[in-house]
Amino acid sequence: MFKVLRDLLRYNREFLFGTLLILIIVAIVIASFFAPYDEMATYAVIPDMPPGPEFWLGTNSRGQDMFWQLAASMRNTLMFGIVVAVISRIIAIVVGLVSGYVGGKTDQIIMAFNDTLGALPNIPILLLLVFVLRDQMTWGVLAFTAAMLGWTHDSRLIRSVALSLRTREFTRHAAFSGMRTGQVLLREHLPYVMPIVFFTTMNNLIWAIGLEVTLSILGFSDINRPTIGGMIYWANAHSAMVAGIWWWIAVPMIAVVILFLGLFLLAMSVNEYIDPRSRLARMGA
Amino acid sequence: MSQVLDFKPAAGTSADVLTIKDLKAYYINDMFGVRREVRAVDGISLTVRRNEVYGIAGESSSGKTSLIKTLAGAIRPPMQVVGGSVKFDFGGKHIDVYAEPRKMQAARWQNLSYIMQGSMSVLNPVRRIKHAFNDFAFRHMGLDRRAFRQRVESHLQKLGLDPNVLEAFPHQLSGGMRQRVTIALATVCEPEFIIADEPTTALDVLVQQDVLGLIKEVQGRLGSSIVFVTHDMSVHAAITDRLAIMYAGRLAEEGPTQAMFDNPQHPYTAHLIASLPRIGDVSTRKSLAGRPPSLANPPSGCRFHPRCPIAIDRCSKEVPEMLPSAIGGRVACFRAGEIAVK
Amino acid sequence: MSNLLELDHVTKVYPVGGLFSRQTIKAVNDVSFSLNNDKPEIFAIVGESGSGKSTMAKMMLGNEVPDQGRLVFDGIDIATIRSRRQREEFMAKVQPVFQNPFEAFNPLTRVDAYLFATAHRFAKADTQEQKERVTDEALQRVGLSMAEIKGRFSHELSGGQLQRVAVARALIPSPKLIVADEPVSMVDASLRMSIVNLFRSLRDELKVSIIYITHDLATAYYISDRVIIMQKGVIIESGDARTVLDNPQHPYSIALKNAVLPPDPRAASAAIRQRNLGVPVA
Numbered sequence: 001m002f003k004v005l006r007d008l009l010r011y012n013r014e015f016l017f018g019t020l021l022i023l024i025i026v027a028i029v030i031a032s033f034f035a036p037y038d039e040m041a042t043y044a045v046i047p048d049m050p051p052g053p054e055f056w057l058g059t060n061s062r063g064q065d066m067f068w069q070l071a072a073s074m075r076n077t078l079m080f081g082i083v084v085a086v087i088s089r090i091i092a093i094v095v096g097l098v099s100g101y102v103g104g105k106t107d108q109i110i111m112a113f114n115d116t117l118g119a120l121p122n123i124p125i126l127l128l129l130v131f132v133l134r135d136q137m138t139w140g141v142l143a144f145t146a147a148m149l150g151w152t153h154d155s156r157l158i159r160s161v162a163l164s165l166r167t168r169e170f171t172r173h174a175a176f177s178g179m180r181t182g183q184v185l186l187r188e189h190l191p192y193v194m195p196i197v198f199f200t201t202m203n204n205l206i207w208a209i210g211l212e213v214t215l216s217i218l219g220f221s222d223i224n225r226p227t228i229g230g231m232i233y234w235a236n237a238h239s240a241m242v243a244g245i246w247w248w249i250a251v252p253m254i255a256v257v258i259l260f261l262g263l264f265l266l267a268m269s270v271n272e273y274i275d276p277r278s279r280l281a282r283m284g285a
Numbered sequence: 286m287s288q289v290l291d292f293k294p295a296a297g298t299s300a301d302v303l304t305i306k307d308l309k310a311y312y313i314n315d316m317f318g319v320r321r322e323v324r325a326v327d328g329i330s331l332t333v334r335r336n337e338v339y340g341i342a343g344e345s346s347s348g349k350t351s352l353i354k355t356l357a358g359a360i361r362p363p364m365q366v367v368g369g370s371v372k373f374d375f376g377g378k379h380i381d382v383y384a385e386p387r388k389m390q391a392a393r394w395q396n397l398s399y400i401m402q403g404s405m406s407v408l409n410p411v412r413r414i415k416h417a418f419n420d421f422a423f424r425h426m427g428l429d430r431r432a433f434r435q436r437v438e439s440h441l442q443k444l445g446l447d448p449n450v451l452e453a454f455p456h457q458l459s460g461g462m463r464q465r466v467t468i469a470l471a472t473v474c475e476p477e478f479i480i481a482d483e484p485t486t487a488l489d490v491l492v493q494q495d496v497l498g499l500i501k502e503v504q505g506r507l508g509s510s511i512v513f514v515t516h517d518m519s520v521h522a523a524i525t526d527r528l529a530i531m532y533a534g535r536l537a538e539e540g541p542t543q544a545m546f547d548n549p550q551h552p553y554t555a556h557l558i559a560s561l562p563r564i565g566d567v568s569t570r571k572s573l574a575g576r577p578p579s580l581a582n583p584p585s586g587c588r589f590h591p592r593c594p595i596a597i598d599r600c601s602k603e604v605p606e607m608l609p610s611a612i613g614g615r616v617a618c619f620r621a622g623e624i625a626v627k
Numbered sequence: 628m629s630n631l632l633e634l635d636h637v638t639k640v641y642p643v644g645g646l647f648s649r650q651t652i653k654a655v656n657d658v659s660f661s662l663n664n665d666k667p668e669i670f671a672i673v674g675e676s677g678s679g680k681s682t683m684a685k686m687m688l689g690n691e692v693p694d695q696g697r698l699v700f701d702g703i704d705i706a707t708i709r710s711r712r713q714r715e716e717f718m719a720k721v722q723p724v725f726q727n728p729f730e731a732f733n734p735l736t737r738v739d740a741y742l743f744a745t746a747h748r749f750a751k752a753d754t755q756e757q758k759e760r761v762t763d764e765a766l767q768r769v770g771l772s773m774a775e776i777k778g779r780f781s782h783e784l785s786g787g788q789l790q791r792v793a794v795a796r797a798l799i800p801s802p803k804l805i806v807a808d809e810p811v812s813m814v815d816a817s818l819r820m821s822i823v824n825l826f827r828s829l830r831d832e833l834k835v836s837i838i839y840i841t842h843d844l845a846t847a848y849y850i851s852d853r854v855i856i857m858q859k860g861v862i863i864e865s866g867d868a869r870t871v872l873d874n875p876q877h878p879y880s881i882a883l884k885n886a887v888l889p890p891d892p893r894a895a896s897a898a899i900r901q902r903n904l905g906v907p908v909a
Binding site: 344345346459460487489490491492493494497498501516517518519520522523524542543546556557558560561562563564573576577 | 675676677775784785786788812815816817818819820823842843844845846848849872873882883884885886887888889890891892893894895896898899900901
């Protein structure tokens with residue numbers, strides 16, 4: 001495992017840069033656990049201070065230190081995104097592999113359900129949920145719902161790989177070797193599916209964070225709990241750009257760009273590494 | 286239905302169409318810190334004469350496919366030529382493949398064409414056959430559209446194909462028909478040199494008979510030289526004039542086909558011939574000991590020595606040179622001619 | 628005298644054509660033969676592509692069901708096998724060897740994984756040590772050993788070796804029947820005999836019957852006891868192998884035999900000059 005990481009770090013520049021960028025983000029997130037101020041508190045410090053030696057990233061009009069706000073926001077947003085991505089990945093892999101492998105009527109039924117769910121518009125549904133649940137709306141419920149909406153496209157991708165794998169001779173061979181369906185899917189098919197999974201995870205994470213930011217900017221979430229979208233919402237609410245407090249908008253945006261860039265670089269380089277074709281080339285096939 | 290030779294070699298040309306000198310081509314793979322050097326072609330010298338069918342035999346790990354790709358100048362990284370030269374003489378037009386790549390590009394299909402294994406690697410499944418002819422051959426012939434079409438149709442008829450096949454899609458034809466179309470495609474510009482890479486390997490036995498007969502007929506008519514690569518020694522017996530045996534990136538033996546079958550000088554050649562089944566003979570065939578050689582880490586000295594039934598101490602230490610053999614060819618073996626056949 | 632495998636007027640039909648022209652082809656057309664239980668034999672099915680031999684293989688392995696007729700293995704109609712337990716019982720007695728060894732083994736999986744899985748499912752090997760022991764025994768029977776194969780991927784072995792590993796795997800459940808669909812056509816010509824000899828020894832020493840599907844008459848001659856020759860789904864000639872192949876009667880069989888290239892340059896070039904005389908080629 002460590003040898004793999006070491007090889008990637010040493011020989012793949014994208015992986016190196018991606019790791020560095022993500023480490024910055026991770027450092028910020030870890031810092032959030034050591035914040036001197038309560039993240040929900042307002043007017044804890046002098047408001048509207050530009051970035052300087054005392055407040056590294058300045059302060060906003062609500063009297064919050066931008067650096068610690070960013071740390072907390074990043075942590076919350078990232079957690080939301082990761083929960084959505086992981087849950088929807090698992091559903092997508094299971095649905096895609098099983099549907100593609102089993103085929104026939106089962107496949108048709110599952111895919112009909114899949115496509116119907118995928119045709120539903122995401123934002124309106126989430127908005128509806130927010131309006132209906134109102135106060136009982138928590139981040140957990142939002143994450144779960146987003147996860148339910150986010151797997152349909154990727155399961156089709158995975159299913160197409162599973163379909164092509166089903167007709168390959170080694171699948172029949174595995175069946176005659178006595179491997180049960182689950183074993184075949186996990187051991188024989190999953191390695192071929194992993195590059196797609198990786199790529200779609202990154203996509204899904206970005207989508208989830210984008211969703212969160214959208215909802216928050218519109219004010220449809222618990223805006224007291226700091227998130228990236230929440231920061232932008234408050235910046236708009238206080239007309240930050242007009243008032244000249246540019247760092248209030250700039251800080252979350254730059255942070256999000258660093259996050260996405262880092263994720264992208266990581267995903268691309270790891271994808272190349274685990275792609276069966278490159279694995280085979282390295283093994284000497 | 287005999288035909289006069291369709292082209293006459295220009296004055297001032299040698300008898301050899303292809304000269305390869307000490308060719309070395311390796312796959313150099315450097316990924317994530319792992320460096321692998323696969324020596325697919327490791328010091329090969331040979332010549333192919335005009336109007337001859339020259340066979341290259343060897344097992345899957347011998348490097349013969351890499352040799353073919355290197356011959357045609359069709360190699361890409363991670364494969365590269367690390368030494369030696371490949372020179373063609375197309376009726377007076379001299380081309381050094383790796384020193385003059387642009388001349389080589391111009392010569393393709395007109396002077397040098399290929400017949401591949403699997404017609405579907407040449408024929409585009411979503412276009413009609415006539416488009417393949419247009420794409421490959423039109424610009425070389427220097428004719429207008431109508432004259433080109435007539436030339437193609439008469440060429441197809443000479444090969445025993447119905448000209449209506451031009452309007453068909455590849456999937457509408459059987460595998461045998463497609464392979465025959467591929468042969469027509471490769472010969473329509475009347476090239477001086479044709480490379481055939483396992484063209485009959487996946488084909489049924491009746492189709493194989495037909496395709497081989499067709500190749501031999503076309504070759505006789507055009508006077509082209511063909512390099513025919515396959516692992517099947519019976520196919521070499523049927524169609525080649527001279528035969529070269531490749532093992533682990535090097536040549537083991539080369540010589541006139543009949544003489545090689547009657548009296549093989551190299552132990553590997555003898556094994557390849559003895560391992561063929563024949564109808565009417567049910568005696569047990571022996572198989573070769575050991576594993577096929579790794580091209581990344583080949584055995585020292587003579588590469589065949591770990592599996593050779595008559596290997597001596599010298600074989601693992603020194604590399605045998607290609608020297609003239611007793612049957613009018615060349616052989617690389619310290620004990621050439623000592624193997625007993627049958 | 629019961630039958631190991633019995634095919635009773637088996638027909639399999641495939642639809643072809645697009646939306647507006649529904650045509651059908653009979654891939655297998657009214658085929659009947661049987662293998663008997665008392666004496667193990669090598670039964671060859673010879674034919675070119677389109678003859679229906681691959682469809683036959685699929686039906687014998689239970690991957691397809693016939694449209695008419697029945698395939699009965701050891702008293703059970705193969706088409707009635709539904710539950711997983713029935714299927715595993717069937718697989719314990721009938722095992723395949725596939726045509727392309729490099730496709731049969733997943734290039735990303737170690738080759739011994741298939742052997743261990745077979746040992747676990749069919750030979751009651753639960754611990755790693757038991758699995759290795761069963762695998763090693765099977766490999767010895769094909770002339771290989773655990774030391775050579777352990778931990779290897781498919782690209783590290785030759786086609787001939789891989790096929791032998793595939794045969795070893797097929798032997799682990801101690802099957803009564805092995806269905807080998809063109810087992811040597813993708814293997815180098817010089818390595819074919821070692822596989823073919825192996826089949827002979829399986830019949831003689833392990834008493835396993837083998838259905839040997841091929842388009843190569845020479846190897847069919849070499850090892851089979853009985854042979855059927857198929858063309859477009861129909862059996863056109865059948866009988867004892869030496870008798871049929873020494874002296875074929877049907878024009879198609881004669882053309883097939885004449886198309887086999889003998890390993891001698893004079894005879895082989897004569898054989899290809901004979902093309903187009905006789906049966907029209909597709």
